[in-house]
């Protein structure tokens with residue numbers, strides 16, 4: 001897996017990540033969602049440089065211009081709930097992409113451990129297409145692993161791109177051998193720790209709750 005950690009280069013992306021983490025600013029759910037969306041836009045722009053391009057002609061009012069345009073068949077898959085604003089960010093840059101939605105939640109056991117439950121999956125065929133799988137938080141990596149396993153019933157993509165906002169070192173390491181070798185991970189930033197409840201530290205808290213409110 002090739003890992004691209006975007007905050008290794010300073011850019012305006014740092015503002016959006018700082019606001020997502022900030023305990024006061026993150027209380028504004030609309031700004032929180034929009035900041036995740038903006039990070040999705042930046043990450044998908046970077047990812048777009050690694051797609052395949054072919055020559056096409058565009059007719060302007062004054063002549064013909066040869067341009068290089070991406071030609072891959074793309075499928076954008078998001079993990080509910082927190083994946084939704086990130087999904088929108090990628091969708092903003094890929095107008096004709098196909099879409100997939102997969103639910104994943106943590107089912108907690110009495111010993112404090114948890115399993116990932118995948119219940120809902122709506123996806124087109126992935127056969128020979130490029131799968132872009134997005135989830136803002138890569139904590140233990142178990143959600144991405146389970147969702148990818150579930151998506152295998154929809155065909156074999158020729159390439160996988162993972163897009164995430166904040167990862168833990170543990171999670172990034174964990175998923176390395178759970179995806180095909182030619183997978184790329186595009187992630188804004190990676191934090192040192194995970195706590196005993198599987199939350200990224202310092203992270204930002206619970207992305208799904210911050211974007212959409214507390215669930216029972």
Ligand SMILES: O=P(O)(O)OC[C@H]1O[C@H](OP(=O)(O)OP(=O)(O)O)[C@H](O)[C@@H]1O
Nearest residue numbers: 080081082137138139140141142143208
């Ligand atoms: O890497 P993992 O340890 O699997 O954790 C990451 C998962 O946790 C969050 O979802 P959550 O379970 O909080 O659901 P939500 O989006 O509905 O809040 C996040 O969006 C990931 O899907």
Ligand SMILES: O=c1cc[nH]c(=O)[nH]1
Nearest residue numbers: 139199200205206207
């Ligand atoms: O830190 C974490 C871990 C899982 N889910 C979140 O939203 N945040």
Ligand SMILES: [Mg+2]
Nearest residue numbers: 206207208209
């Ligand atoms: Mg959550």
